[in-house]
Amino acid sequence: MNLFLISQFGQLIHHQALIKRDNIANNKLVILYTSANLDVPRKIQKEADRLLFDETILYQLQLSPLNYHFDDITKMTEGFKNLLSGVDNLYMSSFEYHYSILHRLAVNRGIKTHLVEEGLATYKFVHTDHITRKPKLKRSVITATQQSGLFYNKFYPILKFIYTWTRDLINLPAQVFSTIVHCKNSEFISYKKLIKVLDERSAFLGVAKEFDSIHTAFPHLLNNCFNAQNKTELKTYDSEIFEYRDSKRLGNLSIKNKDILYLSQMYNIPSVHYASSVISIIEEYLQSTDDGRCFIKFHPRDKSDFISSIKSQVIEKKLVDRIEIIAQTDFPVESIIIKYKPKMILGISTTTLVYTNQISTDINCVSVTGKLLEHLGTHCPKKTRKTILEHTAMLNAFEHIEKV
Known part of the structure; x- marks a missing residue:
């Protein structure tokens, strides 16, 4: 039996693409979640293609599975042993913390392990090494x-x-x-215990690096990060294997190949200042085209007051004819890019900047982090600025993405 382990909607898309490409049968889908959020895993379960999975289940973890809590880690390890019963192949997209434990358990039981594209996080160790966090x-x-x-x-x-x-x-x-x-x-005492144990729990502090196969968008970038007998390029958004089943819900958008698509991301920034900066950046790019327009696609987690501020800015600056807001938010934006192929994609550190190059090399991909932080100035909290820069730094591995 093949066990596909996910926790995010994006992971589901990649795993289903792999199943379709390689005609993998006898599959079970396990969706990890915590009690903090049950809506998302239920939506993922609903979106899963029933033709690809014989069974889909929700598997609950402790509330804070990334925390160093020795008893919780012990309970997770015991639960994972049962989860892997009867499994021949384990497909996973994450490789740290409890995922590393799962990987170690699988390897120790002779189960073949396979790393599948997740998103930008797949490439987080291309230019940096894993450092185990030591609690104080x-x-x-x-x-x-x-x-x-x-x-x-x-x-x-x-x-x-x-x-x-x-x-x-x-x-x-x-x-x-x-x-x-x-x-x-406490995390301090739990860490002291974890560095002493000799079983699979110790893997919580490390990273899973040895796999039987790796299936990612840019496998060559991972040569120094992971070892695998087989590495393949996974073109998730290839027209032959990618299909957004609810595409009718998006309606008919008037996006043309001379237009711009701005992909919003949720960050802890005062909404008024964040919206003002985003619109100013979009204005700057609209000046480079006489009749092109910009379509804004919000993130499902964007704050309502940020969305309202964006709409107000568009009206106040009389940009209604140049900027259009896409009403729906909860859908894979790649479906729009495949269908309309806009001239340019603007974003901060969105994974779509990475995948667009697989869809079409003619689309310009631009990370506007530098301009955004310059516009925000002191209105961007230091912690948020640090997070944005860390996320954007992972884009350095991709030459097709312009950073401004």
């Missing part, structure tokens, strides 16, 4: 006091009111005990 004792103790409630006890920072004194004094022994328990289960 101080941070773990602070987290433990927060989890136990001791951090918020008025005896903790300062003595204030008689009522809170009495209440917190009663709670104090239990909170102190709870803090000790949480400290024992």
Whole structure:
């Protein structure tokens, strides 16, 4: 039996493309999720092609599966052993944390492992090495006091009111005990345990690098990242294997090959300033074409006030005739690119900038990160700026993407 392991809609598209290309049969789809979000995995399960999978199941993980929590990692490992029962081939797109444990378990059981394209994250170690995160004792103790409630006890920072004194004094022994328990289960202590264990749990700290086969859009870029007996180029959006089954829902767009497509991404930036910067960048590119237009495709996670700000900016700047907003958001944008083949794709660090080159080499792909951060200035929080730059840095591996 072939087990296809995913957690995102984009992964489903790549895995289904591989199944169609290689005519793989006897397949089971497992969709990983946490209790924090059940809507997305249900949508993925609904979108899965029933003709390609004999069975699709939702598999729940602990709430924070990337955290160093020794007991949770132990429980996940035991659960994964059952998940791999009867499996001959394991197809996966991620290779860190609990995925690395799954990979180690599979290898130890003689199960063949296959790495399938995920997106930009597939190439995250092309120019950087994996570094195991080492938790700090101080941070773990602070987290433990927060989890136990001791951090918020008025005896903790300062003595204030008689009522809170009495209440917190009663709670104090239990909170102190709870803090000790949480400290024992902290990331710092869990890390110390993980570096000592000799079984599959230790893989949580590393990266799965050895596979029987690798199927990605740009396999040559991964030569120094992963080892595999067989590497193939996966053209997910090849017209012969890619089909968006709900394409009628998009309606008829008037995109022409002289137009621009801007792909939005959700970042923690004040919406008014973010929208203003995006529209200014689009205006700049519209000046290079006399009658071309720009179509904005929002991300499903974009904030409603950001979308409203974009719409307001378009009206205020009298750009209604030059900028059109695509009403639908929850669909693979590649379906639009395949059908209409616009002149240019603008984005920040969207994976679509990577795949567009497989669809057509005539489409210009531009990452506007530099211009965006310049327009935003101090309105972009430092943490968000760092995240954007880290995401954009992964695009450096792709020569066809222009960075401005």
